[in-house]
Amino acid sequence: MAWYKVLKDGVMKDGDLFKASVENKEILIIKSKENYFATSLYCTHEDYDLSEGFMDEGKLICPNHFATFDPKDGSVVSPPEGSGDISPLKSYKTKVENGEVLVDFQ
Ligand code: FES
Structure with missing residues (x-):
């Protein structure tokens, strides 16, 4: 387990997406209500950059x-319409400590 600081708490608003770089890899930070989530950055369908995506409900x-x-x-x-199954995104643990958002990236 290795925790990396990715940004300051309070910078992102509900529904914001942020592309973060950890250990030379890009990941996606998601703010949803009061929670932060972290996933792999690229869509598993055709590798689209999900920081250009959006949150809905x-x-x-x-x-x-x-x-x-x-x-x-x-x-x-749900996969794209007309497509078969696609793989899930990778998911990483997050926490807030001393005003910083950290991601467990291993
Ligand atoms: S690239 Fe994301 S749905 Fe096709």
């Missing part, structure tokens, strides 16, 4: 073909 939407993911665990809520 607590779910993460890829704007390319509208795959929908649960930010809590990266699971697929």
Whole structure:
């Protein structure tokens, strides 16, 4: 387990998406209500950058073909229309400590 600071608490608003760099890898930070979630950055359908996506009713939407993911665990809520199953996103633990958001990136 290794915790990395990714940004200051309070910078993101509910529904914001943020591309963070940890150990030379890019991940996605999601703010949903008072919670932070962290997932892999690229859509598992066709590698679209999910920091350009959006949140709708607590779910993460890829704007390319509208795959929908649960930010809590990266699971697929619905694949793009007409596509078969797609893989879930990777999911990372987060915590807030001393005014910083940290991600457990291993
Ligand atoms: S690239 Fe994300 S739904 Fe197709």
